[in-house]
Amino acid sequence: MTDTSREYAAALDADDPLAPLRDAFVRDDPELIYLDGNSLGRLPKRTAERIARVVRDEWGSGLIRSWSHWADLPFQAGDLIGETLLGAAGGQVVVSDSTTINLYKLAVAALDARPGRKVIVTDDDNFPTDRYVLEGLAAQRGLELRVVHTDIDHGLDLNVLQEAVGADTALVSLSHVAYRSGALLDMAAVTEIVHEAGALVLWDLCHSAGSVPVRLDASGADLAVGCTYKYLNAGPGSPAFLYVRKEVQDLRQPIWGWFGQRDQFAMGPAYDPVPGIGRFLVGTPSIMAIAAVEEGVRLLAEAGIDRLRAKGQALTGYLIDLAEAWLPDLALATPADPKRRGSHVALRHPEAWRMAQAMIADKVIPDYRTPDRLRLGPAPISTSFTDVWDGLHRLRTIVDERAYERFSSEPARVT
Ligand SMILES: Cc1ncc(COP(=O)(O)O)c(C=O)c1O
Known part of the structure; x- marks a missing residue:
């Protein structure tokens, strides 16, 4: 049985050698839980600085001369x-x-x-x-x-x-x-x-x-x-x-x-x-x-790809365990064996699209994939175990209270 307490998630974070790298990313809203790193990754702080330098110095000052290294x-x-x-x-x-x-x-x-x-x-x-x-x-x-x-x-x-x-x-x-x-x-x-x-x-x-x-x-x-x-x-x-x-x-x-x-x-x-x-x-x-x-x-x-892989397996495994404990109506639509999956997890439910919208309204970003899947991608470099706990906990409330019923079943232009 998984320990479903938030303290356990915090303990996993305390043991995570990659935890400090989470701060390398722009995080303007501390309440936002981002579980869509497999669609669009977060913005690294260094990238914003590097692009500003490329624009200002290499393009602005260097002009065409910069092609020698570009x-x-x-x-x-x-x-x-x-x-x-x-x-x-x-x-x-x-x-x-x-x-x-x-x-x-x-x-x-x-x-x-x-x-x-x-x-x-x-x-x-x-x-x-x-x-x-x-x-x-x-x-x-x-x-x-x-x-x-x-x-x-x-x-x-x-x-x-x-x-x-x-x-x-x-x-x-x-x-x-x-x-x-x-x-x-x-x-x-x-x-x-x-x-x-x-x-x-x-x-x-x-x-x-x-x-x-x-x-x-x-x-x-x-x-x-x-x-x-x-x-x-x-x-x-x-x-x-x-x-x-x-x-x-x-x-x-x-x-x-x-x-x-x-x-x-x-x-x-x-x-x-x-x-x-x-x-x-x-x-x-x-x-x-x-x-x-x-x-x-x-x-x-x-971070090193082997450590990223180890954390990806741990994060997705933890997510699957919490889903099994809290979301009995959502079926796992991803291989249960960590060696046979990448770093994202799909959960199946006929109301997945409305659930995805309710999650976004509650500041948890998943994505939806046809025909009936919530796709959750806790990118190992920028996601903590506590993020996974918070995201799944909010989803559990949405499902238990049927809060998703307030949302449209009409598909959007981008899902
Ligand atoms: C497996 C896979 N291939 C290709 C693409 C998209 O390719 P492109 O960047 O040319 O739009 C995606 C986009 O999500 C993808 O997941």
Whole structure:
């Protein structure tokens, strides 16, 4: 039986080596409980200062001269993400564009590398943008998009994947941590299945980067993309990263932009991409946004991904225990085994949408995911055990008093 007292949460916080890092984030309203770090991470104080410096000094004073060091930023930030969070040696990760655009670039590169193979494999609970990009590619190129079925609570069964992948498969694209349930896939096992069939694998790491250790090099993964506005705390719309394993960096991506060009400022007549990861860049990078990526990732690097993972497992485990004790009508829609989930938890209830609105009115921020899930993401770097206790306690009152019945069941534009 879990100790459900608030004192116990405070004791867990007192034992938490990462607790001091909570103060590294802007926290204007001490009553606000933020359980949505897996959608949009909090603002690190250092990021606000760094952006002010980039604007004032590097842009304001340095003007165009600052490009001499700005040009390195996509690589510098990429290596920092790769080496500290993704198990990727230098020269294989860059920061650029959005996750969607990077997914497109890398998926096309992979398909072109497997001419004659007609199948792209993904799963039916993969994130919508991934499914749409792959659907579009299949339609444009006359390929088959083979969509395997996933259990939306427990994740993809590798036997089902194994059945779907074969000699006709060019590309398998999956999310490492499922956006809805948080179910975590075994990257090495999936990669082996894909490689046995002679196909390439492309991972979406949006919900795993910064929350679980990713071992891209060790697992032999070919390609990966992910965003920086969730656990990496780089801000709304901050640019994404992409990974291309050294051995496949001769792949060609479809957007032939000048930032991927050899001897860029020679302004040559024809596209001739640089060797290496640089060829996956397209156009002028967003410097202020990449500065924010660097600051966010430096904080995670200070914490260390193994400690973040340990705290993520403890926070989600504690959240699940409190939900079991206090919220018997809400069912767990996330793997119960901590090794099989990332850092967020989904709870199922037919009134989840109205509950989410009631929580927000009571200063607890969750998000809602179709069809009937409250999704709670206690980001390990910025969330305390007491935050989890307070959030769940307020939710318990909302459920017990049926306070959610005062809210509309009409869906909003953004959930
Ligand atoms: C798994 C996953 N992939 C992709 C995206 C979004 O990609 P983009 O940043 O291009 O909008 C999200 C956004 O939440 C996501 O959760």
